[in-house]
Amino acid sequence: MDSVFLSAQPLGDWEFVWQQRQFFVEGTRIAVELTFYSIVLGFILGLPAGVVEAYGGPYSKGVVRPVGVAIRGTPILVIIAITYFAFGVSPAFLAATLALGVRSAAYQSQIFRGAIESVEGGQMEAARAVGLSKLDAIRHVVLPQALRRSVPGFQNEFTIVLKDTSIAYAIGVAELLKRSYDLFSLQTSAALEVFLAASLIYFVLTFSVNRGIEVLNDRVAIPGGNY
Amino acid sequence: MAENRLLDVVDVHQSYGEERVLEGISFEMDRQDVKVLVGPSGSGKSTMLRCINRLTDIDEGEIALDGESIYDMNQNDLRRQVGMVFQDFNLFAHLTALENVTLGLKRVRDMSEPDAVEKAARQLESVGLREQANSYPAELSGGQKQRVGIARALAMDPKLMLFDEPTSALDPELIGEVLEVMRDLAEEGMTMLVVTHEMGFARQAATDVLFLEDGELVEQGPPDQLFEAPEQDRTRDFLGRLTSLHGDQ
Ligand SMILES: Nc1ncnc2c1ncn2[C@@H]1O[C@H](COP(=O)(O)OP(=O)(O)OP(=O)(O)O)[C@@H](O)[C@H]1O
Numbered sequence A: 001m002d003s004v005f006l007s008a009q010p011l012g013d014w015e016f017v018w019q020q021r022q023f024f025v026e027g028t029r030i031a032v033e034l035t036f037y038s039i040v041l042g043f044i045l046g047l048p049a050g051v052v053e054a055y056g057g058p059y060s061k062g063v064v065r066p067v068g069v070a071i072r073g074t075p076i077l078v079i080i081a082i083t084y085f086a087f088g089v090s091p092a093f094l095a096a097t098l099a100l101g102v103r104s105a106a107y108q109s110q111i112f113r114g115a116i117e118s119v120e121g122g123q124m125e126a127a128r129a130v131g132l133s134k135l136d137a138i139r140h141v142v143l144p145q146a147l148r149r150s151v152p153g154f155q156n157e158f159t160i161v162l163k164d165t166s167i168a169y170a171i172g173v174a175e176l177l178k179r180s181y182d183l184f185s186l187q188t189s190a191a192l193e194v195f196l197a198a199s200l201i202y203f204v205l206t207f208s209v210n211r212g213i214e215v216l217n218d219r220v221a222i223p224g225g226n227y
Numbered sequence B: 001m002a003e004n005r006l007l008d009v010v011d012v013h014q015s016y017g018e019e020r021v022l023e024g025i026s027f028e029m030d031r032q033d034v035k036v037l038v039g040p041s042g043s044g045k046s047t048m049l050r051c052i053n054r055l056t057d058i059d060e061g062e063i064a065l066d067g068e069s070i071y072d073m074n075q076n077d078l079r080r081q082v083g084m085v086f087q088d089f090n091l092f093a094h095l096t097a098l099e100n101v102t103l104g105l106k107r108v109r110d111m112s113e114p115d116a117v118e119k120a121a122r123q124l125e126s127v128g129l130r131e132q133a134n135s136y137p138a139e140l141s142g143g144q145k146q147r148v149g150i151a152r153a154l155a156m157d158p159k160l161m162l163f164d165e166p167t168s169a170l171d172p173e174l175i176g177e178v179l180e181v182m183r184d185l186a187e188e189g190m191t192m193l194v195v196t197h198e199m200g201f202a203r204q205a206a207t208d209v210l211f212l213e214d215g216e217l218v219e220q221g222p223p224d225q226l227f228e229a230p231e232q233d234r235t236r237d238f239l240g241r242l243t244s245l246h247g248d249q
């Protein structure tokens, strides 16, 4: 792991930020990785959860729903603390990924449930009328349409997860915010510059991913629109 | 049981919760019969069709396809043998016309991709849509969409085709092309149960017209008889109104 490079002479505050750019880059990389793995984990858990919420029987729904409500109702800092300190998951990066991923799953399940429910009932009916099993109908008819409709919802979800990676600093993950604190404690006069740099990085990431999602949304659109 | 019998509907009762919809419906269809089901809105026409492919379950009575109770059959197998065409098409919106037809061939009839594509292409051609095979539903006119819907059902090689107001969502100038496909189908000997207000189609293509009201079959018989000399006044009133609204096509 890299460490803060100490210079002999006092530097201007922006100079200081620039000199430590590698330190920011490393923090950014960790924030991006945390976001990526959390979103992926959230997808893997959230998609089936959304399907169950849309199509499940009373028992499966009876489990998935309350769990989702509980997770969404718990502050992310608490979820991270439970994962790391109570369940003892380690290293901290893994604990943060699990916590953010499970929390994201709880939210993604709602994106998917909403998207599934927005697909007209006639689609399922027509698939069943042809003789497809319910599972095949979900897989080949409802989900392909629902997934397309859930793409815009990921603009929010991605933004939230990215920003919340900063909370991983609480368990010592050297992501962007943690590093900003470290730098700030080295040169306290650079507080504004250091944290501005960090928020600028968050902004650039959020902005580009949101643009990317818009492009993806156009890419996967059904030709001619949704009739 | 007669060799030629395809469908028996015996004293069928059906309700949605408290609401009783079908109250003892009986009729039968021989192979190659084309029966037109008419009746006021809410009389249970759609429900009757949906009972036959088990999109809706019945409370009492019996429905048999080829002499076998539909409740003794595998549900997906039953549906493979009974094609259904919907009022608002219900084409799979994310699939091309061709893919709409191949999906069932691949997933239900376990055909290979090339076989399914070949059969689907022929099926689309038979409804006059060779050019539109790679169009998405949103890129098709209503009449074209409905013909894809018919091709999708026919591709499964059903024994019986159910049509639920197949032309009701269409602009008047597009109704003809769909009815033409249906008339051809009837001439080729397909067994068809059709809910429609198109009395011209009923006169030309139907072997029988069934008049349903308040969940009961009021009267059934060949179109000439029902149109010219119905036994019940209710039938005369209803068909008279229908013919003046949806004249002969
Ligand atoms: N899924 C459902 N749940 C509850 N009630 C229903 C349902 N589907 C239909 N009904 C009711 O059952 C009755 C018969 O409906 P059905 O759709 O079979 O009539 P219909 O003859 O096809 O009418 P239309 O000409 O308007 O299509 C109506 O009163 C309707 O409100």
Ligand SMILES: [Mg+2]
Binding pocket: B045, B046, B047, B164
């Ligand atoms: Mg109806």
